[in-house]
Amino acid sequence: MAGATTATDLAIRLRAVEKTFGKGESAVRALRGVDLDVPAGEMTMLVGPSGCGKTTLISILAGLLSRDKGELEVFGQDLNALRRDRLSAWRRDNVGFIFQQFNLVPQLTVAENVSVPLVLKGESVGAAVKKANELLATLGLEGRGKSAPLKLSGGQQQRVAIARALIHEPRLLVCDEPTSALDAELGRRVMSLIRDRSHQHDRAVIVVTHDDRIFHLADRIAQMDDGLIKNIEIRAGSKPL
């Protein structure tokens, strides 16, 4: 599926990646040999029906799952070569997550939630919260740092989740259905924000989505079905590989 590339252009390179869950008759082949190149500085959307392997694929790309077969490099790193503790550290330093259900800790303030990635990297809570408040202000949430997450609207919570994913300036941003809880207008604004980030910092963004209202924001759209990437649509303005 992917064309010939140079390693310097690529954020992610997959070749014949396979993943099977379970054994014997109950085994489920979630990925059947995925080839994919994700250029740096672009936003790639993974689309396809439920159960086609999108979640498995982003879990492998983000270092949350290990592949069974095939080759995978993320910013030049073979993730299967890392031990579990090194892999955790790699994720901490390189990956930002936006979860479908936000996963904001209700007992922590908004700023504390946003500061978690920095605290995990060893920054003091005070300094991390200060940076979180600054970032929240750029996302239109000025003065909401001390609020409880559950007191915010769905759109505001999503922006908090985005701030948490971006605060440590990860090279890879993985988004799982980031607009599922948002109305059309807010969804477009949120995705524009994420897209701008990917372009500004020359990093890669992977978005799993069913939301065709945001397809036009993608640089590439990878169509998945039955554990394979069936088609890649390259949008105007994206980098040639």
Add this chain to the structure above:
Amino acid sequence: MFRFAIKMLFGDNAKFYGILLGLGFASLLIAQQASIFVGLMSRTFAFIGEVGHVDLWVFDPTQSYVDEPKPLRATALPRVRGVTGVAWAAPLYKGLLVATLPDGSRKVCDVVGIDDDTLAGAPAEVVAGSIADLRMPDAVMIEVGSSQQQLRFPADLPPGAVPAPGQVFDPSAPMRPVEIGDIIELNERRARVVGLVRCAETFVAAPTIYTVYSRAVTYAPPSRRVMSTVLVGANEGVAPADLAARIRAETGLEAMQPWDYSMRTLGYWMRETGIPINFGIAIALGFFVGVAIAGQMFYNFTLDNLRYFGAFKAMGASSRLLLGMVALQALVAGVLGLGLGLGAVSAFGLSAAGGKLAFKMLWQIPLIAAGAVLVICVLASVISMWKVVRLDPADVFKGA
């Protein structure tokens, strides 16, 4: 992240207070029941401590506990005095006798007869009168608690007065405590109250009456064996343990230091009664209630937070860090719950001080309660940790 772990614990009010309540209740039940048990069992040998500085207690070898009535012959006293190394030896009478009060009511009393000459065995605290007054004719001294609660006189009978022949008292008429000068009968012999003393609560709930030994044996039913115990002081430089061995060898009687005799008495009650089992069940119930309530609450608390732990894990938190967070949450909940429980037990103990309730919180009891709470927290957190360790970070994409 540990600060966040604490905020997560404190922030979930319902579960946090549930965990505190469970742990607090468990430590309360464990410490309170253990303290009452210790207090109750301490009373079994309280009389031995009450007698004061004595090097040895000499008694019948078959006697299992201090209140067991196995008196010695009068010849035991000179035989003990004849053992090398004995500085002094004094007789002691202790037995249950029936006292008759002026209104005709009868009470079983614990009568203690102390040495006439040395007054060895007298209680430490005299509330009214003087211990030397026991040498006066018919003199007895009564434990002050008994004088106020069990040995009460008709209020219209003045102290020292004797009811007129045939005088009948109305049982519903007001009563007053025993006072100095009052007359009672012990086994139909006259006894005059010359003072009030305070002594430790003993296992025998009967009122305690002190008198001198020579008078006590006249109150007791006639027998060749009336002496309960011989109290012994060792000569300077003689080890009590060595002296005890000599007395055993030369007289055939048992001789023990006060602490050993206390433990022999305690051992009897521990072995021969169901008290330890009953209290043990109560303490075990406290432990299991703690496991059931606090353990369950803590486990549910971790389960509720599993998706956030999963998110932390996805974001790069190591399993070790997450386990540390869970352990810290368990530790903080344990310390606060323990403090709550022990605080309540201490308040209970203070309110019970000086009353009839047996309560004695040794320094080991809070440690035992802390150990039990620690086990509860470890059990709860280990089960919770198992879920955290097994947590697949990829589950965060499944809404886990």
